[in-house]
Amino acid sequence: MKEKNIQKNKGISVENLTLSYEKNLVLNNVNFSIKKGSVVSLLGPNGCGKTTLLKIINGFLRQNEGTVYIDSRNIEEIANRELAKILGHVSQMHKSSFPFSVLDVVLTGRMPYISIFASPGKKDIEKAYQVLEFMGIAHFAQRPYTQISGGERQMVMIAKALAQEPDFLLLDEPTSFLDLKNQIHVLKTIINLARTRNITVLMTLHEPNYALLFSDEVILLRKLENGNFTNRHEYSHGASPEKAKILTLPEENIVSSGPPEKVMTPEKIKEAYGIDVEVLEHKGKRMIIPEI
Amino acid sequence: MKLPENEKNHGYPACRPGIPFYLKWKKPAFIVFLLLPVPVFFVSIFLGTYPLPPLDLLKVLLSHITAYEYSYPPIYDTVIFNSRFPRVLIAMMVGSALSISGATFQGIFRNPLVSPYILGLSSGAAFGAALSIAVIPELPAQIGAFIFSLIALGFSYTMARVGRQTSTVALILSGVITSSVFGALLSIIQYITDEKAVQSIVYWTMGCLHTSCWSKFYDAFPLILTGCLIIYLLRWKLNVLALGEEEAKAVGMNVELYKAVFITAASLAASAAVAVAGIIGLLGLIVPHILRMIFGPDHRKIIPLSITFGAAFLALVDDIARSTFGFEIPVGIITTLLGAPFFLYLLRTTKIGGWE
Numbered sequence: 001m002k003e004k005n006i007q008k009n010k011g012i013s014v015e016n017l018t019l020s021y022e023k024n025l026v027l028n029n030v031n032f033s034i035k036k037g038s039v040v041s042l043l044g045p046n047g048c049g050k051t052t053l054l055k056i057i058n059g060f061l062r063q064n065e066g067t068v069y070i071d072s073r074n075i076e077e078i079a080n081r082e083l084a085k086i087l088g089h090v091s092q093m094h095k096s097s098f099p100f101s102v103l104d105v106v107l108t109g110r111m112p113y114i115s116i117f118a119s120p121g122k123k124d125i126e127k128a129y130q131v132l133e134f135m136g137i138a139h140f141a142q143r144p145y146t147q148i149s150g151g152e153r154q155m156v157m158i159a160k161a162l163a164q165e166p167d168f169l170l171l172d173e174p175t176s177f178l179d180l181k182n183q184i185h186v187l188k189t190i191i192n193l194a195r196t197r198n199i200t201v202l203m204t205l206h207e208p209n210y211a212l213l214f215s216d217e218v219i220l221l222r223k224l225e226n227g228n229f230t231n232r233h234e235y236s237h238g239a240s241p242e243k244a245k246i247l248t249l250p251e252e253n254i255v256s257s258g259p260p261e262k263v264m265t266p267e268k269i270k271e272a273y274g275i276d277v278e279v280l281e282h283k284g285k286r287m288i289i290p291e292i
Numbered sequence: 293m294k295l296p297e298n299e300k301n302h303g304y305p306a307c308r309p310g311i312p313f314y315l316k317w318k319k320p321a322f323i324v325f326l327l328l329p330v331p332v333f334f335v336s337i338f339l340g341t342y343p344l345p346p347l348d349l350l351k352v353l354l355s356h357i358t359a360y361e362y363s364y365p366p367i368y369d370t371v372i373f374n375s376r377f378p379r380v381l382i383a384m385m386v387g388s389a390l391s392i393s394g395a396t397f398q399g400i401f402r403n404p405l406v407s408p409y410i411l412g413l414s415s416g417a418a419f420g421a422a423l424s425i426a427v428i429p430e431l432p433a434q435i436g437a438f439i440f441s442l443i444a445l446g447f448s449y450t451m452a453r454v455g456r457q458t459s460t461v462a463l464i465l466s467g468v469i470t471s472s473v474f475g476a477l478l479s480i481i482q483y484i485t486d487e488k489a490v491q492s493i494v495y496w497t498m499g500c501l502h503t504s505c506w507s508k509f510y511d512a513f514p515l516i517l518t519g520c521l522i523i524y525l526l527r528w529k530l531n532v533l534a535l536g537e538e539e540a541k542a543v544g545m546n547v548e549l550y551k552a553v554f555i556t557a558a559s560l561a562a563s564a565a566v567a568v569a570g571i572i573g574l575l576g577l578i579v580p581h582i583l584r585m586i587f588g589p590d591h592r593k594i595i596p597l598s599i600t601f602g603a604a605f606l607a608l609v610d611d612i613a614r615s616t617f618g619f620e621i622p623v624g625i626i627t628t629l630l631g632a633p634f635f636l637y638l639l640r641t642t643k644i645g646g647w648e
Contacts, residue, residue, distance in 0.1 A: 108535055117525040164543060
C-alpha cells in the first residue's frame with residue numbers, strides 16, 4: 001500500500017480504467033502512470049480510445065470503472081475550477097463563430113482565477129501577454145482569431161491552456177490539419193514547455209515518427225476488436241461467474257508502454273495497427289517506414 | 293510563470309499592456325454609444341401625434357425644473373408626463389431588453405443569427421395575450437403574455453434537457469417545436485373567437501407602443517432591470533461560453549449552470565418586454581449586429597452597449613412610427629421591415645450562417 005502511494009505520488013496515474021459508449025467497450029482495464037515533467041505520446045489506430053482517454057483525464061467524461069489520480073488526488077474529488085488550474089486541455093482543431101481577438105481567446109484561459117462577477121483585470125491581461133510572448137505570437141494579440149492560419153490558431157489554443165498556469169497539458173492531436181513546418185514548430189514548442197516549465201505533457205499523435213522524435217515515453221493502444229460485446233460490468237452482475245469470465249474480454253487496450261525505442265518495434269506496431277513496418281536507424285534516430 | 297528578462301519582449305514593444313482596450317477611434321465611439329439614450333430621449337419627447345409646439349414643450353419643461361414661470365393649458369402636462377415620457381421610456385426599456393437578450397442568446401448558441409425568440413418566447417407570449425383577450429378577459433393581456441412566454445421557454449428548455457445536458461441543437465429544435473405548438477394553439481383561439489377579438493390579437497402581435505402608460509413601465513421595469521443586471525455582471529463569461537462548450541469546460545466553467553442562468557436572465561427581460569410591447573421583430577438581431585460590426589465581438593463591450601444602443605435604437609424607430617405618417621404604425625412592423633433586408637445582407641456577406 002505504501003509503495004503504491006509513492007508510485008502515484010506525482011504526475012498522472014490511471015488505474016483499471018474501463019469505459020463503454022452505449023454497448024461498445026472502448027477502454028478496458030487501462031493502467032499507466034506518467035512521471036512529472038515528461039512528454040508522453042498516446043498512439044493507436046482510429047477509434048482506439050485515445051481522445052476518450054484524454055477526456056476522462058480532464059473530467060469531460062466519466063469512466064465506468066477505475067480511477068485517475070493527478071498528483072495523487074483522485075480527479076473525481078477535484079472541483080472543475082480547481083482542476084482547470086492544474087490541467088490544461090487543447091482540443092482538436094477549434095473553430096469559432098465570433099471573430100474574437102487572439103488576446104480575448106487567451107484571456108478565457110484565466111477563467112479559473114476570475115471570480116463570478118468579475119472580468120479579467122490588469123494582472124490577467126499581463127499574464128496573457130506573458131504567455132503569448134512565450135509562444136512567440138504576441139505580435140498578433142489583437143488580430144481576429146478567425147483570420148489567422150491553422151498553425152497560428154493551434155499556438156493560440158496552447159497559449160490559452162497555458163494561461164491557466166497548469167502543471168499538466170493534454171493535447172488532442174496537436175499536429176492535425178497543420179503543414180510540415182507548423183507540425184514541427186508546434187511539437188518543438190510543446191517539448192520546450194515540458195523542459196523549461198516542467199509541464200507534464202500527454203498528447204495523442206497519429207505520426208509514429210513524431211512519437212519517436214518528440215516523446216520521453218509512448219503508450220501504444222489497440223482498438224478493442226469485440227467492441228460490441230456487452231461490457232464486463234453488466235456481465236459480472238447478470239451471468240454466472242464462469243460465464244462472465246468467458247465473456248469478459250481478455251484484451252486490454254495498452255499494447256505496450258515505455259520509452260519510445262522499446263515500444264515502437266515492428267511487432268508491437270503490427271499488434272496495434274495491423275500493418276507491417278520497418279524500423280531504420282539513422283544518425284542515432286529511429287524511423288518507422290511502412291511496408292507498401 | 294516568471295519569464296527570464298531576455299525573453300520578455302521578443303521585440304514587440306508596441307503591444308505591451310499599455311495597449312488601448314479599444315482601438316483609438318473606438319474609445320470615443322464607445323462613449324458616444326453609451327450616452328446615446330440621453331439625446332435620443334430629448335429628441336423623442338418633442339415628437340408625437342398631439343400638436344404641441346416644441347418651444348412650448350421646452351417652456352413647460354423649464355418651468356418644472358427651474359423657477360421659470362410659464363402658464364400653459366393643463367393638457368400639456370398630461371401629454372408630456374403621462375403620454376410621451378412613459379412611451380419613450382418604455383420604448384427604451386423594451387429596446388434594451390430585446391437587444392441584450394438577443395446578444396446573450398447569440399453568445400450562448402455561438403451563432404450571430406439567433407434571436408431572443410429562438411426558444412419559442414414570442415409564440416408563447418402571443419398565445420397568452422390571445423387567451424386573455426378572447427377567452428379570459430379578466431386576465432390582463434400583458435400578464436397572460438408574460439406567463440405563457442415563460443411557459444413556452446420552460447417547455448423548450450426541459451424538452452431539450454437530456455440527463456444533465458442541454459445541447460444547443462436540441463434547444464433550437466425544441467424551440468421550433470414549441471413555437472409551432474403555441475402557433476397552433478393561437479390559431480385555435482383565432483378560429484373560434486369573434487372578429488373583434490381577432491383584430492385585437494393581430495394588433496397585439498404586431499408589437500406597438502401606443503398604449504404605453506406608467507403602470508406598464510413599472511410592471512416591466514424590475515424584471516428587465518434584473519435580467520440586464522445579471523447579464524451585465526456576467527458579461528465576460530459570455531466570451532468563455534461563446535468559444536464553445538468544451539473549451540469552456542476545459543477552463544473550469546460549470547457550463548450547464550451558466551447556460552441556465554443566462555437563458556433565465558435573457559428570457560426574463562425579453563418576456564417582460566414582449567408582455568408590454570408585443571412582438572417587436574428582429575431588433576434583438578439588428579442591434580447586437582451593428583455593435584459587433586463596429587466594436588468587435590467582445591461581450592464586455594457588446595453587453596453594456598446593447599443596453600444603451602438598443603434603448604436609443606427602438607426609441608428612434610418609435611419616433612418614426614409615430615411621426616412620419618399622419619397615423620401610427622405599429623413599431624414591430626417597422627423593425628421587421630428594416631430588419632429583413634439587413635438580415636439578408638448579413639446572410640449574403642458573412643460566412644457565419646451555420647452552426648459549428
